[in-house]
Amino acid sequence: MTVLCKYPGCDMPKGKALGWCNAHYTRNAKGRDMAPPVRKHNATDEERFWSKVDKAGTCWIWTAALQNTGGYGVFRINSRNMVAHRVSYMWAHGPIPKGYEVDHTCFNRSCVKPDHLRLLTHQENGQNRAGANINSRSGVRGVYWSQNQWIARACIGPVTHEVGRFDNLADAEKAMIAWRHQHMPVSLRDRRKAA
Structure with missing residues (x-):
């Protein structure tokens, strides 16, 4: 014994x-x-990976090393650093096709729960942003102040769409949410707001 x-x-x-x-x-x-x-030296990659995950909450939080930029978890397999949520996705759903990214439906970069991850193209992933740019004066995604009015504008790829001009911020925000709900179906945060 x-x-x-x-x-x-x-x-x-x-x-x-x-x-x-x-x-x-x-x-x-x-x-x-x-x-x-x-650390168990004879542990499998899966055992090592899941020992670094806190499954106590709704999201499964990566508790080990993080990237210097972005805040995504890092896991080493075969002498190669990989992004932890991508590893979790691959183990649960299979290989990630070329040209696709793994998106967090929970908007939590340290989450590795397979149910919170989905495949999107780079363009679709950009549509599913959490909020406004860091330098936004309005604090509302897609709404800008210019010429004494709020301008609602969205980009899909290289094309910019003017949604409208508004006297108050609340109307501009409401219009942007409705527009993204219709034209950006992968934008989960907007879909939740519009529902």
Whole structure:
């Protein structure tokens, strides 16, 4: 019978000293945080991946390394860094066709729950944005202030569509949501607002 590490919840075999596994013994000796899971060197890629995911909430949150830009999870397979939500999608649904991106329907970049992921083209993924540009004066996606009125405008690919000009921001926002609801069917946030 294998004797396990004395650290609560650790299922690694006891090492040579003080009843700890080798990883917890080293962490204890160096005064490091004991709580992170211990990496199993013989674990499969799937075991390593899912050990880095918190499934407690609606979204399954990636708890390990993140990209420097974007905030997406990073997972290493075969000496190659991959984006965690793409790995989750591939394992659940198969290969990602060339020209497609994996989109979060929950708008949470650290989520890796396969049910919250879908395939879209780059153009469709751009339509499913969460909100206005960071430099927007209106704070409303697709609504701009010019010549003493609010202008509602949307782009699909290289084509710009003028939706209308409005005296107040609320009317411009309502018009943009209705327009995207009709012309950008993958824009989930707008579809939820229009419903």
